[in-house]
Amino acid sequence: MRTLRFPRSEAPAPGQVRTVESGGRRIGLVWIDDELHGLADACPHRGAPLCTAGMLVHRVESDGVRVVRHEPADRLRCPWHKWDFDVRTGACAEAPRMRVRRYRVWLEDDEIVVSLAPVRD
Amino acid sequence: MPTYPWVHPSGWIRRDTYDAEQVEAGSMFPGFTLEQLRAHVLDPFDVAFALANPDEAACFSVLPNSRLAAGLASAYNDWLVDTWLRREPRLRGAMVVSAQWPEAAAAEIRRMAPTGLFAAVFLPGAARIPYGNPVYDPIWAAATEAGLPVVVHVHYEGVGTSGPLTGAGTPDFYTEFHTLNGASTQGHLVSILCHGVFERHPQAKLILMEGGLVGYVGVLWRLDQNWRSTRSEIPWCRRRPSDYVWDHVRFTTQPLEEPDDETQLAEVLRPLHPERTLVYATDYPHWDFDDPDQTLRTLPADWREPIRFRTAAELFGVPVPAAA
Numbered sequence: 001m002r003t004l005r006f007p008r009s010e011a012p013a014p015g016q017v018r019t020v021e022s023g024g025r026r027i028g029l030v031w032i033d034d035e036l037h038g039l040a041d042a043c044p045h046r047g048a049p050l051c052t053a054g055m056l057v058h059r060v061e062s063d064g065v066r067v068v069r070h071e072p073a074d075r076l077r078c079p080w081h082k083w084d085f086d087v088r089t090g091a092c093a094e095a096p097r098m099r100v101r102r103y104r105v106w107l108e109d110d111e112i113v114v115s116l117a118p119v120r121d
Numbered sequence: 122m123p124t125y126p127w128v129h130p131s132g133w134i135r136r137d138t139y140d141a142e143q144v145e146a147g148s149m150f151p152g153f154t155l156e157q158l159r160a161h162v163l164d165p166f167d168v169a170f171a172l173a174n175p176d177e178a179a180c181f182s183v184l185p186n187s188r189l190a191a192g193l194a195s196a197y198n199d200w201l202v203d204t205w206l207r208r209e210p211r212l213r214g215a216m217v218v219s220a221q222w223p224e225a226a227a228a229e230i231r232r233m234a235p236t237g238l239f240a241a242v243f244l245p246g247a248a249r250i251p252y253g254n255p256v257y258d259p260i261w262a263a264a265t266e267a268g269l270p271v272v273v274h275v276h277y278e279g280v281g282t283s284g285p286l287t288g289a290g291t292p293d294f295y296t297e298f299h300t301l302n303g304a305s306t307q308g309h310l311v312s313i314l315c316h317g318v319f320e321r322h323p324q325a326k327l328i329l330m331e332g333g334l335v336g337y338v339g340v341l342w343r344l345d346q347n348w349r350s351t352r353s354e355i356p357w358c359r360r361r362p363s364d365y366v367w368d369h370v371r372f373t374t375q376p377l378e379e380p381d382d383e384t385q386l387a388e389v390l391r392p393l394h395p396e397r398t399l400v401y402a403t404d405y406p407h408w409d410f411d412d413p414d415q416t417l418r419t420l421p422a423d424w425r426e427p428i429r430f431r432t433a434a435e436l437f438g439v440p441v442p443a444a445a
Contacts, residue, residue, distance in 0.1 A: 046415050053137030079136030080410050 183281030303332025
């Protein structure tokens with residue numbers, strides 16, 4: 001299994017996105033609920049730098065009257081066309097065919113390990 | 122300055138065009154440096170010729186004070202020359218003029234055109250009177266005399282002295298505004314055709330920017346249909362209205378409509394003759410920027426070269442290498 005390794009100090013703070021780069025591959029790291037997630041730094045819609053310049057936002061729902069904001073902020077909003085992607089699944093709720101590439105990420109001693117193997121749901 | 126009553130929920134400007142922390146600290150205005158334009162657009166996409174449109178300056182034409190508008194337009198054009206156009210040879214400007222005072226606008230065109238740094242005269246979609254009305258003839262005459270096309274770009278609809286966004290009344294949400302703002306450029310096009318602007322100014326060229334493309338197809342079908350029945354009202358519109366479009370009007374790509382089935386778009390646009398009327402546009406640094414490679418990939422192969430550069434080169438008189 002091909003992996004990339006980065007120093008643990010490269011990990012983002014909770015609620016933040018941090019992009020790491022190796023061999024021309026840019027991967028955004030996000031802490032959500034004590035779990036580290038990895039997403040490609042490329043929006044599947046038009047190729048924008050999703051992780052480098054995107055922002056984490058909350059999922060917001062409404063029943064037509066009340067507006068509910070869900071915790072934590074687990075949607076990554078594209079810096080260009082403002083589409084939101086679920087950090088856990090890579091899916092865009094508003095455009096189901098659009099899914100950002102995900103990477104399996106874990107901590108090993110003082111390193112962050114990113115698997116380059118395709119993530120299958 | 123008049124400004125929009127609608128606010129984009131997450132920002133008008135591409136978030137990678139500015140440093141969010143500096144902007145939040147108030148030490149930077151988002152999105153507007155020449156260096157970023159070079160890094161994001163001109164260099165990576167190998168751009169040889171780009172037209173710089175105004176953003177906030179587009180509202181001068183809907184100020185109630187026409188003298189202030191004319192002064193601001195001149196100041197903006199001078200600033201654009203000094204700050205951008207003289208520093209970047211790949212850029213040409215779209216000249217801002219005071220549409221509400223056409224004589225002053227014409228004088229501004231005659232003042233700035235000799236610099237050779239402007240490639241178009243800019244008018245916003247927002248207007249008190251549609252641009253075909255004879256009151257605007259000084260602008261059409263001066264632009265034509267200078268060999269400059271007139272750009273009408275979606276902007277500031279429903280703001281300042283302009284009419285409402287549509288006949289439906291004022292919408293509540295930015296989403297509604299952004300969906301419907303193409304009504305302004307469609308309205309100007311119909312006005313320009315019905316008033317016979319291209320009969321009075323046979324060399325005039327018009328570029329319609331933003332607001333979507335599919336809507337023009339239905340509007341032109343309907344206009345041609347109505348013209349057959351009601352042309353006695355507008356005898357100066359001697360030809361079928363859409364026939365003027367193919368000779369005098371060009372449209373820009375951004376933002377292309379995105380149907381679920383992407384193949385439907387080309388079929389729907391075909392009546393606009395995109396292979397001769399469509400020109401690529403970025404809308405950089407706005408949030409709905411289109412990447413040229415992505416845009417062109419969604420369109421038929423035989424449209425791509427004219428959209429990428431050939432139609433624009435003809436329109437703006439830019440030489441194209443024979444092998445291109």
